[in-house]
Amino acid sequence: MSKCSVGLLALSSLFLSTAAFAQEKIKVGVTATLEGTYTVLGEDGMRGHQTALNVLGKKVGDKELEFIVASTDATPDSAVRAVRKLIEQDKVQILLSPLSGDEGIAVKNFAKTHPELTFINAASGAQETTYVDPAPNFFRYNMDGAQWQVGLGKYAFEEKKYRKIATVGEDYSFIYTQVFGLVLEFCGAGGQVTNRQWVPLGTKDFASVIAALPDDVDAIYLGLGGADAVNFLNQYQQAGGKAHLMGGSIMIDQTILSSKGNAKNALVGTIAASGQADTWEDPGWQKFVKAYQDAFPPNKRFPSPSLLATNYYGSTMALILALRAVNGDLSNNQAKYKEALAKIEIDAPNGKIKLDANRQAIGTNFVTEVVDDGKGALFSKVVKVIPNVNQTLGYDPAVFSKIGLPSRTVPECKKY
């Protein structure tokens, strides 16, 4: 009997201590695409997240942050499933999610069913996520796909003298948004987009798509990412393709530029635009690159962080800094924390970032060109830096809303 009660006492004290311990923790759920076509992107995103934790630490006042990671595969239902699991099973209070465009729209809608929690976008870049019916508890500290293309259309038209281009892109919201930004600017400058081809996410065999590329254009724009981009380049090389290329933000990115094999060499000289440039001189950026390189052995990382690592770094940074600003106070349905998040201006590696009224980032964009560093490694070199890019891309909001939402055929190729 006495043995039993001692046992019970020990057991209950154990429970009590874990309960007391749990109070000291703030649980954060993180999702990344660790499966499927975008696996490599998800993995590097997590590296960026880890780098931020190394730099900033996990302490907020006397509380400790606990991160729980769930995997998705870039489909909206996988993202909602992961987020739901994190909330219902792991009882997280803050979410750092998701990575990919379609996931972003789904998670934003899901966020409305949990107004008491806070959702911080990790890296997704579809325009609709924060532009149409935004959720009051969803914050995005990276720019959307269209913002990431600012500067590319003009540069292609004025400097490269491209007049007619065609696009090939994955058939989902983020690439729609990227092509939206490109077409708006390129056609606004006087160029023509003659053909837009869309391929399903996860396409393996691009041979027929490559054959159908038009020859009477000055350049071909590629809006592909992850395994799709590598498959495309490999088969493009096998087919002996020689056209001038232009790239989207996840096409001209370390996830592709440092892939194995020599198919990527087709990208040397390709112009692109993105929320970062590998060779930017800015000390903040260089410091981040150093921190990233120091955090992982060379064979477990890219030579330089990808856009995903940068985005995860920035969003983790906002998450922690805002939490410190309110000293970890998540009472009253996290009201104070949300207020702090909306107000915070972060000094991200890729330039200062602040949020607009829709809780969407206003930040810096980069036009780049792919260069070979002489040792066979490819990097994106800065051509132009454009600060203060907002979601309406500098257009008057009324005019911008008339263009319509990014889709396979929107926007039309004309001057708005």
Add this chain to the structure above:
Amino acid sequence: MSRFVERHPAWALISIIAIAVVLWLVFAIWPPGLEEAIGRKRVFLNAVFNGITLGGLYFLVASGFTLIFGLMRNVNLAHGSLYLFGGYVGYAVSTATGSWILSFIVAFILTALVGVLLQLIVFRRMEGQDLRQTMVTIGLSIVFADLMLWACGGDFYQIQTPNWLIGPVDLPLVTAIKSSGEPVYLRYPMVRLVIFAASVVIGVAMWLALNRTRIGMIVRAGVDDRDILAATGVRIQLVFVAVFAFGAGLAGVAGVVGGTFQSLSPGEDIRFLLASLVVVIVGGMGSIPGAALGALIIGLAEQLGSVYIPTYAIVVTFLIMVLVLAIRPQGLLARR
């Protein structure tokens, strides 16, 4: 042939016209009106060739599947895992040694060994119990998928194409005439042609082995009636093991092929299992010529679909399967 014409004159006429139209589409220079209506000839020819080469890959996977089914009535749903396993082995060998050819040999041998183990440990213990075999192989495929994810990660791998296969070749097919009167020939990736040629060679060799050799005779006899065959003194279990090993090895070789002109990643196992199921259902379970025909039809449907009706391309293969199941449920070239 002549009997077919006598019996079905209408069908014969239709097929002759269809063949003539296809030949004309391939060899003639398209008039401008046609180019406007359905796009350039280069696109069409490329899609057709891609469909045929993709069919070659599907045939490699599905022929092993159908051979095993035909002889042993085993529905091996872990066949896709063998494909992916072979691909990973091929990648490891080709990065370690730099030899593309060697990666085929090693992948064939190792997947064949896995096949032997499967046959000895799993299938022999539950001979004739279809449902149990099916469930066990589904389970095994999930276990294999997780083991491979654990070992190789979720990354995608691409087997390096040897230098002599990189780049396109000009085929003697004219796709257009330039304004200067100079003909433009079809450029096509060399590696796909080689892979297609290899799958034709393997297919023909298999057909010859089955129809012209003693071992083939035993296998065919086993397909027809294995009890009688066993009663004649043939060591049937040995034949089973050999056929299973060969079928599994083919899946491994297909994995190397797939890793060369596409890429390897988790999920590919299911994709190729599904593809070989569709191919075998369309062609007829257990028939090698059926697998060839089915693979060709599915490959062409996928590629032509992705060019001409991109939005619905995914549905086309399944539509074909539904049609075949509705009209000729035993498959196009099934013997019974």
